[in-house]
Amino acid sequence: MDYGYSAQYSTTSYGAQGGAGGGGFLNQGSQESPAGGKQNQYGKDTLRPVTIKQILDAQQPHPDAELKIDGTEASHVTFVGQIRNVSTQATNITYKFDDGTGTVEVKQWIDADAGNAMEMDDSKPKLVENTYARVWGRMKAFNTRRHVGSHAIRPIANMNEVQCHLLEATVAHLHITRGPPESARPQGATINGDVAQRNAGYAGTGGLGSLSPHARRIMQCLQTVEQSNEGLHMHDIAQRLQMDMADVGKGGDELLAQGMIYTTVDDNTWAPLIL
Amino acid sequence: MSVTEATPRITAQYLENYTHQTVRILGKVTQLRGEQAVVDCGGPITVILNREAHFIQNHFFEVVGKVQQDLGVRVFASTDFGTDIDFKAYEAVVNATHQCKEIFYGDSA
Secondary structure (H helix, E strand, C coil): CCHHHHHHHHHHHHHHHCHHHHHHHHHHCCCCCCCCCCHHHHHHCCEEECCHHHHHHCECCCCCCCCEECCEECCEEEEEEEEEEEEECCCEEEEEEECCCCEEEEEEECCHHHHHHHHHCCCCCCCCCCCEEEEEEEEEEECCEEEEEEEEEEECCCCHHHHHHHHHHHHHHHHHHHCCCHHHCCCCHHHHCCHHHHHCCCCCCCCCCCCCHHHHHHHHHHHHCCCCCCCEEHHHHHHHHCCCHHHHHHHHHHHHHHCCEEECCCCCEEEECCC | CHHHCCCCECCHHHHHHHCCCEEEEEEEEEEEECCEEEEECCCEEEEECCCCCCCCCCCEEEEEEEECCCCCEEEEEEEEEECCCCHHHHHHHHHHHHHCHHHCCCCCC
16 A cells, blocks of 8 residues: 555645545546646546547647647547457557547556456456447547547447437537537527627627626626726716616626626626636 | 548438548448348448448448449448437438538548
8 A cells, every 4th residue: 555655745736635535536546647747737627528530639739738629628538439459468458449530549557456357257348349439538649649548448338329429529629619509598699680799709608698688788898898807887887888877787786696797896896707 | 541540421412422432321221132232321322241241121230331433332341230229310420520520520521
């Protein structure tokens, strides 16, 4: 047991982040857990559905940096593909996965202690060539080559998962590159035919469609008028929009309740929440 | 052989855009005629089977194969997807992959 050592190690680098718990996880975690240096990344960990092409195209800003997909750090990924080749080595099993968009090697390290038990367990569906499987793992870069260090690989039981995964990967990609879908913005701009509003670029949840006209105008004003990070006072807004103070107050309350704006220097000075 | 690495998923209506290319189709087997079979993939597609292909009537099969001049598909590899397949989902995938080429098949495809 090197628990003592690990725990000590994490406390130094984790600080207030609850090193003991994290240390425990790290200690038992897979071989992927870096021995040091990257612990501060864990808070940002994501698990993203991707295609193999996205893994091959992932950008690495500089050596040792996290790989980026669509400009977003994507440490852990999951994908569905067909096993094209299995090669068992002393320390790992390397699978070649193909999902139609490309091929990538997936390495799964063999746990020497658990290894024999796994081989004997015939009840588990085998990961043989031409079976479809889902992979969870971490992208690795070795020079220009990419591979995936995997924690878990599970054969696909229902083939619809193949299609489902590809659609999921598309949604994730579009969400990150273009923001949430129009349909997720309630009663979107199309109903009002207000294209300007759609282009206002508010990419948060909720959207402008569900707001009262006053609140919508205030929000637009806050988004378009140049301002310091203190935002605008409600008098200023009322003047700019030629609106009644009472209406500005009501609209502001609505936006505050929605979490779309927040108060700054006092209760009547608002800034838009930009996500 | 990097050309064959990506195998675009298509349905019957895209066949003529992909002649002499390796593609992936998912369709239900409607006819078995010895060396050939017909699968329904948003329209009938004639596939020329290889030795390893063991098609089963009414099962969905995923086929990786090359589109011939006559729009038949010569099978390189096939996988039995069973009978419980939501074909609408596959059509959605085909649409998504053609609209979002950057994450699927590159711009050149």
